[in-house]
Amino acid sequence: MTDINTWIDNEVKTNDVVLFMKGTADMPMCGFSGRSVQILQQLGVPFKGVNVLDSNELRQGIKDYTNWPTVPQLYVKGEFVGGSDIMMEMFQSGELKTLMGEKGVA
Structure with a gap:
């Protein structure tokens, strides 16, 4: 098995948008991940x-990997964007939508 940093790095670089979260999109296991x-x-x-x-x-x-203490990320x-609070602020200001557009993720 590859080391966890290499695995994370691969996920981050091979997917346009990745959310590291507690639970799944269908069944988030915390309010921040759900939001x-x-x-x-x-x-x-x-x-x-x-x-x-899934794993400690x-x-x-x-x-x-990010030197960021919380999940979701x-x-x-x-590129690391941030956690739940940052996402919420960026969403409310329209900044997140703009970022997605600039990155070609629509």
């Missing part, structure tokens, strides 16, 4: 959800 999924669905953006609860290694690995075209 993040709703934001992306409202924008109509296809995304890959990665359930960090992944749950810790994603925090180390959103990546767009290989």
Whole structure:
């Protein structure tokens, strides 16, 4: 098995939009993950959800990967955007929609 950093790096770089979250898009396991999924669905953006609860290694690995202490974490075209609060602010200001457009994710 590849090390977790390499696996995360691959997910982030091979998917346009990735949400590392607790639970799945159909069944989020925390309010912040649920809110993040709703934001992306409202924008109509296809995304890959990665359930960090599947493994402790992944749950810790994603925090180390970005040096960001919480989940969910959103990546767009290989770039870390932020967590739930940042997503909410960017969504409300229209900035998230603009970012998706600029990155060619519509």
